[in-house]
Amino acid sequence: MNKTSASRSYKNIAVTSGYIKNADRTDANKSSNTVPTAFYGLGFVLIEAGKKYPPTEKGWQNKPHSFEKAQRWCKKGNIGILVNHPHAVLDLDHPDAVKDLQIPETTAWETRPGRLAYLVRWSESETEIAQILQGIGKKQDIAQIKLYRNGAHVGEIKLQRTYQVIPPSWKSVDGVRIDYKMVQDIPPATVSFKWLVEELQRLGISFSENNIGKARLDANIERLQNVQREVVLRADGLQKIAEDCLQTAIERGIAGCRNRTGFELACLLRNYGIDASTASEYMLRYQQAVRDRGDHEYTRDEALKSLKSAYQSDPPQKKVAxxxxxxxxxxxxxxxxxxxxxxxxxxxxxxxxxxxxxxxxxxxxxxxxxxxxxxxxxxxxxxxxxxxxxxxxxxxxxxxxxKTYLRIAEHDNKIYIDLGRSDWKILEISAEGWKLVDRAPVRFIRHGRITPIPEPRRGGSWKNVIELLRLSDRESIILTLSWMLQAVWPHGPYVHLVLEGEQGSGKSILAQMLKLITDPSDNLLRRPPRDEEDLFVAARNERILSFDNLSGIQDWLSDALCCFSTGATYSKRQKYTDWEEAAISVRRPCVLNGIEAAPTRPDLLDRIITISLKPISSSDRRSEAELISAVESYLPEIWGLLADAASAGLRNRTRAKERLRGRLPRMADFAIWIAACEEVMPWDEGDFLEAYERNRSESMNTLIESDILASAVVELARQEALKERCFEGTATLLYEELTQVAGVDRSRPPKGWPANPNWMMR
Known part of the structure; x- marks a missing residue:
């Protein structure tokens, strides 16, 4: 090719890391498992899924497959194109090293983010290519030329007898799937090899390792020396094996068996990887040893014929289960x-x-x-x-x-929520907003109970949510929605929600709807657990638990719910072992409902919100299926609202903490989170804390009123205050005073009343 044509003006595009300037990405990859049309007419090699090498067939260089066969294969595996003249591939691991290289618009694809490959067609003949290769110190039959800049490897030019993996293939890099992606699905451009070599040299690219630094060169030398030592050791081992095989064959090479034994010896030498030339020496030694053991002479030609037969046949393949x-x-x-x-x-x-x-x-x-x-x-x-x-x-x-996470996690000031989808898309929430991402920087796990949360949708209204939940008074609205915000809060300590009310007040259906919104699963309501083990196993499988129809809260359950709020680990001896332990660590918000679901112990009372529901009139009653369907249809908008609230919470956490300093309630972290989210909630700033404090105070008063002893103590204190004095006396005197104030019949004391004065001293 003359100088004028080699340096002609192309409609150029510049090589950059990650994309090609002036070239729009093609839609070639929109239809997955489809071979791009730019490669039509080339030969293909077939590779296992997720791999770059080796091809699935021996002798692949001489067994090119058609475009149609590649089209079928790529639905289950990877594919590559055979590279032979006139086609070549410029494979750049570091495109920035040749960012000023101007090449024509041609077939291009990403081999991984930031790495590019280009398919071109040489304008020179094979003879002209060979002459150019000789001019840069390369053999004319070289398969590929490695490219170096400042001693670092930056890519290759693949010329002949090799292949290049193409889309829609994929590979795993550090446990992450990387897809090959088309950048330009157009036919390959015709390029001058001489021009490309000169341009690369002008940009500081060399074609040999001579420019590699001394440290790398020394490392290569040391590696080669190690390889040589391994080769020597292996050769010594093979020589001993070959000698043993020869002696065994000589012993067995009796009359009538010399040919068969010689063939078996040749097969053994072949299977151990001994080359044919070396094996021929052992076969001739065998022939000399057994030559005269039969009626006729075992000749040199017979021994070498056995050797040839053995080395032309394929070694037996070990069957893999x-x-x-x-x-x-x-x-x-x-x-x-x-x-x-x-x-x-x-x-x-x-x-x-x-x-x-x-x-x-x-x-x-x-x-x-x-x-x-x-x-x-x-x-x-x-x-x-x-x-x-x-x-x-x-x-x-x-x-x-x-570390593992169930449903929700925080990383680098962003909240990630596993939506439970089959494609494992994750909701990412930041202070700037929210979006779906393919993968989170944390490890979410699933235990088979959770069901999908629909993709959040903007444009929802809290007013519609309030109507769906059928909340009437303002305090119930504030506190119920505040409890829901724990669905997008990854830390805790968490507050439990207690729904109480008469029969027919809609406690169970409200609990189902709240569970469906915050943590949908195939178990919207649970029966009360029988013991602590059942409770923790349930918490392992779901993030938010909803317990139905509680008739009081036993002491062990009250203690366990306190632990769920702040976090706890349950452990027991692992089955079929003596000393190994199985443990479950959880921190979960819960929903409890029942006519007598309110707790009776102060430690749990500090960790709950109590909502008292009124009976639903016949005219307002709706079927359960209708209510659940209404919530399901509006669930995308509800999660859009929750995501907006979480984003506001991330923005305002520090300010909310400062604003509440000096007046934080017992569950301080919960209060700070809700205060941080108030910016987008349907109430004014500060309304939550007032409603929360009032709810806790009313719950404590209800607890005192329901406890006959506590009520007697309050009444005695009130009477003493009216007399402008305080009680002083022994435990027996206090017991008698309280008995009189409460009007208790000592012969038939009510449940919960102390049996004797000694109890007053505990």
């Missing part, structure tokens, strides 16, 4: 890790999202079973799946440790 094949594939495509308690987890790409499950969980066992059936077309044995799970769990125990 189906479960081991599946295990190998799983190990290449999943990420294993464990939490602080030692529980093993697995993360993998599914439905375009990044999912995490406990290794020993039903969802992951189902995933393995489907994978086995899809791969082999048959149902796996249960023991095979369990053995894979056990092995993966043991591997996970040796991998990295990560």
């Amino acid at each position: 189906l479960k081991d094949q599946l295990l190998n594939e799983i190990l290449e495509t999943v990420e294993l890790w464990h939490d602080g308690a030692g529980t093993g987890y697995v993360s993998f790409f599914i439905n375009s999202g990044f999912a995490s499950y406990p290794v020993k969980s039903a969802p992951f066992r189902h995933f393995l079973t489907r994978k086995f059936h899809d791969k082999f077309g048959k149902t796996p044995r249960k023991e095979d799946i369990l053995s894979i799970v056990d092995l993966l769990d043991s591997i996970a125990a040796s991998r990295e440790v990560h």
Whole structure:
């Protein structure tokens, strides 16, 4: 090609990191698992899904596949294009190193974010290419030229007898799925190889490792020396093996068996990786040793014929069990890790999202079973799946440790919420707003109970939410909506909501609607737990628990709910072990409803909001299905409102803390969070704290009124105050005074009344 044509003016585009200037991204990738049309007419190689190499077939260089075959294969695996003259690929790991390179508009794609590859067509013949290669010190049959700048490798020019992976392939980098993406789905441009070489040299690119720094060169030398030592050791080991095989063959090479034994010896030498030339020496030694053991001479030609037959045949392939094949594939495509308690987890790409499950969980066992059936077309044995799970769990125990989160987490001043979707999209909330993201910087896990939250939608109204929940008085509205804001608050301590009222006041349906809004699952209402273990197991599977129809709160449940508010760990001996312990750590808000659901212990009373509901008239009553359907249809707008409130909370946390300084209630963190969110709530700043303090005071008064002893103490104090004095005396005297004030019949004292004066001293 002459100088004029080599330096002609192209309709140029500049190489940059991540995109091509003046070139719009194509829609080639919108239809997933489709080979871009720019590669039509080329030969293709087939590769396993998620891998760059090796191709699935031996001798792939001479077995190009058609565009149609590649189209079918890419629905289940990766593909690459064969690179041979006149086509070539410029593969740039660091496009910024050649950012001033001007090349024609051509086929281009991302191999990973910030890395580009270009398909071009040489204008020179193979002979002219060979001459140019010779001019830069390269062999004419070289497969690719590595590019260096300032001693650092920045890319390659792939010329012949090689391949390049193309879209819609993908690979895993540090446990994250990276898709190959088309940048320009247009036919390859014709480019001069001589021009490209000169341009690269002008930009400071070299084509050899001579410019690599001394440290890197020394490291390469040391690595080569190590390889040489390994080669020597391996050669010594192979020589000993070959000698043993030869001696065994000589012993067995009796009359009538010399040919068969010689062939077996040749196959053994082949299987151990001994080259044919070296193997021929051993075969000739064998021939000399057994030559005269039969009726006729075992000749040199017969020995070499056995050798040729053995080395022309394929070595026997060891059969790999189906479960081991599946295990190998799983190990290449999943990420294993464990939490602080030692529980093993697995993360993998599914439905375009990044999912995490406990290794020993039903969802992951189902995933393995489907994978086995899809791969082999048959149902796996249960023991095979369990053995894979056990092995993966043991591997996970040796991998990295990560903290786990259920439904909600905060990281770097942003709140992340697992919406429970099949594509594992995550809601990200910041002080500036909210959006959906593909993956969170934390590890969300699922235990199979949660159901999806719809994608939040802007434009909702708190007035509509209040009407759906059928809240009437202002205090109930403020406190119920404030409790709902814990759905977007990742920290705690949390406040529980108690719904009380007469029969027919709508306690259960309101509890269902609140659960559906804040933490939808397949269990909107639970029966009261039988014991502490049942309670903590339920809390492991759901973030917000809703208990229905409580008839009083037992002391153990009252203590456990206090622990749920501030955070606690429940532990017990692990089954089938002597000393190992299983533990569950939780911090959860709850909903409690019932005619006698109000707590009777002051420590829990400080951690609740009590809403008293009035009976619903017949004219206002609606069916449960109608109410649930109305909430479900408005759920996207409700979550848009909750996300807006959380964004305001992130913006205003510091200011709210300063504003409430000196007058914080017992649940200070909860109060600060609600005050921070008040900016977008349907009440004025400061209204929440007033309603909250009033609710706590009324709950305490109700508790005192319901306790006959506490009421007697208050009445005695009031009487003493009227006499302008305070009570002084023994426990017996106090007991008698209280008995008289309360009008208690000592022969038949009511429930909760002290049995004797000694109790007054406790």
